[in-house]
Amino acid sequence: MSGPAIVQSDRTVLLEVAHERFAEARETVGRFAELEKSPEHIHTYRISDVSLWNAAASGMDAAQIVDALTDLSRYDVPSSVLADVRDLCARYGRLRLCDGEGGLLHLATDEPALLAEVLRAPAVAALIRGRPAAGWATLDPTARGPLKQELIALGWPVEDVASYEAGAALEISLREDLEVRGYQRDATAAFNESGAGVIVLPCGSGKTVVGLSVIADAAMETLIVTSNAASVAQWRSELLRKTTIAPEAIGEYTAQRKQLRPVTITTYQMLTHRARRDGPFPHLDVFDRRDWGLVIYDEVHLLPAPVFRATARIQARRRLGLTATLIREDRQEPMVFTLVGPKRYDTAWRELEEAGYIATAECTEVRIPLPAATRHAYAAAEDRERMALASANPAKGAVVRTILDRHPGAHALVIGTAVGHLRAVARDLGAPLITGKTGRPERERLYDAFRAGELAVLCVSKVANFALDLPSANLAIQLSGSFGSRQEEAQRLGRLLRPKAGDNRAWFYSLVSHETVEQDYAHRRQLFLAEQGYRYTILAPDELESLPRFRLAEAA
């Protein structure tokens, strides 16, 4: 055994964590491949077309990549991979997108034949204005995004050296007492190098700070699009607490307020709201109603289709995507990379955990048998009814109490998708419940009470899945979930990952009905976290009794 890497012919690179050259290999491979999974023993990187072009854009050439792979690899590197690296790297930079006259753009190349080849594609030809000259063609700035998309689809990446719109200036800087962590600085720098791209950081690791740093560095008017009203409030609060921006410069474009100010925060729901199902989207023009120099897509994995289209139109503006879980069950991740920009920074969750930047989370799945009566109903039920029966397993309530009993003093979130069952459990626990029907003031009141430590247990439906900052939460009990959603599982765990006082620990319990479809869905849900290195312990309810008691009052 020699090198730490195994290169497979599907262009994945496996790195063995325990190998003495792991750190060196991670550093090297990370320059031309994307981290895909980071479980306990082997991390998986993928050499994609885009990652190779990004490497080429950063000055790395094919020979360096080939040498690195050959040096690090334990076995012969598949010749097809080496050929792909050489071929793909050679494609980068042969087409350039640069500024033309009168605000137009030029698609330019030193190889007229190549230009002729790409212009043969009808989708590309449709974006070109007038007759192409030998070696260059003209296009409207609005065609910048669609052209890049089409050229990538053809396998010809374009080196975009056209300038971004300056955007209106903004008076803003980070507060001097704000401590920006090393990885947050690195992520900001990685974004600033290009002006468009996605930063992937774990929940609770301070993605908002990265966003604020980027705004401060750009000093341009900014549109922030996020997932829900609670998150709008959090962005506003963070802007005020961590930057020097004047309060009157921050606007909210929501159902309640339609403010368009130098920094405006809105939601995906707001932008895609329309009166009729087949009607126009009246709020999508927010993208054009001010001279935005920067657009931030918070929780960019949620980007809905209409916003994709709007984003394609604003390719001349700087675009930052922020997410912890760039996984979409609709497999549209490549679209995000194409329109918002490629992944610029990523880090393994466990590394930040080891460094103490996020809490150490222990994940446990408790497999709870259905009571006899429910078991019979389940056996006789249609497939579509089974998930509902399993989710609402009446025996889960007692397990919730046992878990709370094992964690005295915990600040616990009880999270569920089956609202009826969640309500019953909340009633049983005497804990307040937040669902979609809970008004915004009441939600804020309960969240504030929980943050302040006045509430020990808060029951929440899936309204609390994303972008909700509850730093005091150190225990989450998942009663039920949306089938096999890996993203939901990760985001729910993410509610606990803000660093904690004391020993910086948190506990995540997922309650699953034993021998039901819910168990299969749970297996799928946990996949993303398992790939990030989280190990679930699986217990039966009676095994919970043997767990040590975690006294958390002091820590909380």
Add this chain to the structure above:
Amino acid sequence: MTGKGRGPRVGSTLAEALDAAGAGHRRAVARAVGLRADAAAEQIAAAVMSPAGIADRLAALEPAALETLAFGALTHGVVAIDHRGHRSGFPDPSPTILSLAAGGLLCSTRTHHQTMHQIHPELGRPLRVALFDKAATIALTADLEGPEGLRWVTAPEQSLHDAAALSARLAAGGIQVKADGELYAKAVPKLVEALPALGVRLDPPASALRLDLTLELLRDGGFVRCRSEDRPGASKRQELVTTGDLHARLRSRDDDLTGLVAAVAMRRIGVEIAWDLADVLRQRGPGCEMALAAFAAGCEPLALSVDRSLRQLPTEVVAQLILAPVWLAGRCAFGVDDDGVISAVRFGALEPPCEIDPGPVALLQSSFELVLRRAPMPAERLALEQLSEGNAGQEHVRRLTRASVTAAARSMRSSGADPLRALTELCGEVPQNVGRTLEDWVAAVKPPARLRSAMFVELPDELTADRAAAQLGDAVVERLGSLRLAVDADAIGTLTKRLAAAGIELEAGIDRISGVRRERASLVDGRAARAWAPREPADWDTGLTPLNGTIVGILGAVTPAPEPVTSRPSQAVIELDLGGGPSDFDDFAMLFDSTDDLEDLHYVLEEVCGESAPVSVRYAAADGAQVIELVPTRVADGRVHGVDARTRRPVALWLTSILEVAA
């Protein structure tokens, strides 16, 4: 279609055969090998078989005679068959045959309608050794060096790896076969896809060969069987499924399995050439390696003597064609360039399969991913492929899924293996969440429900049931609970008497609680099941055809006939399994005899119907057994229809009247 030996063979040694051939013949051979004409048969046989004598005689042969002899020595021993003409009787042997017979290299046997010239089985081995020595000398002196900087690729135990991979594929889901057991064309790519990738580019590609070899290996090792769906109203689907405990056999690395690999490979015409030539070359010196072209130069004359169609192929392709099974059996290494193209072969010391325990083959992560740390051994490959799923392009990563573990649990159930234990053996450590989940998945795999049909006696109480069971003895086939005894439906008379004798009253009539189902003969014919039944070890024997018939001497008084009269047997004839030992029918190619069942006869006749060739049929007629030369055209209504080869009249014979059929 093995021959049925029913008595001592005539001429089972070369000396006996010479004796039986008559004095004239024996004297001619004695003179040809440099002995006195009156030398004893034993002396002549010893001289014929001496290595120096064989080498001298090979050197003296004309090219045509050498090719004829090589053909016989490397196939089944038969070099020519002369058929009796309708009026002219047997033709005289050709000069080539006579020259070979004169050197003691051929024996001739006669039945009522043909004379067969063949190499005596006792002479086969020394003759081959001499032929291979000659070929090895050509190869070694060809002075063709392989290119520099080659990568040497061995395939230690590749056949066993292929067997493991294919077995895992069949365990995941059976493959449907035709009524005669042949694979459907659409199934072939699926199975080929399951075979592990090779590190060389064989020309022609070896996928079809590997599939054939592997399926034969699984069949003859008893690791695959043909399962029929014979329920009333069902589709009569027949499919290949796994059986036996291949994993245990692979793990124990037993010699029988290795022997079976060799035996299966050796069934390919021409492979024996490469195999034995490889042995000879290996003995010539350690690390014996040569350009593929040099090997081709040595083996080509022998290969072409066996299969003339090979003349149409480039020499090096011929070499690869016949070396492929040898390489797959791990007996040579190929030297390949960066593109995997083969240009050299090595017969010397090859890396033996790893004998020491090299640690777990894979790392298991809590994400249910298995990452391979080294190349698996065949038993490990089988377990890995049964338990987990691979993805195209991911040679080192596999994933445990519910479907794969469930299929493995079903497949392992018959051998009593446990998926979790197998996984622990592969990986050493199993993460807690994976272990628990696997336990749940395996626990959810229940034995299938079974549709059974039984005739049972229902007794009034347990004591009476015990007494009845004791009284009925072997008429009871299974006890169904405490009060019911499943009984042999054919033994109702005995049962009634025994119960009466025990004083147990039996109510009149039969209570048919499931209604009545008429048991008919199975609509699924037995051809597929027979095709996939393991061959008897005797079939693995690749020796020459034993003498069969009356030994005749052809030297002395005969006048050599012109060359064209003696026909070289066609490939089809040679590929028939030439049965050994005398039969009642006195023929060498017995296709059916009365010890086979009617299904065999049906099958045999359907096979020959398509060939428009006569077969000899002995059948029971009103005035005793008769023989007819019949050209069968179809089998229908319990009869075989055809044309009498002598009278050209249409004939139909009841199948039940047929005693024997011979080619």
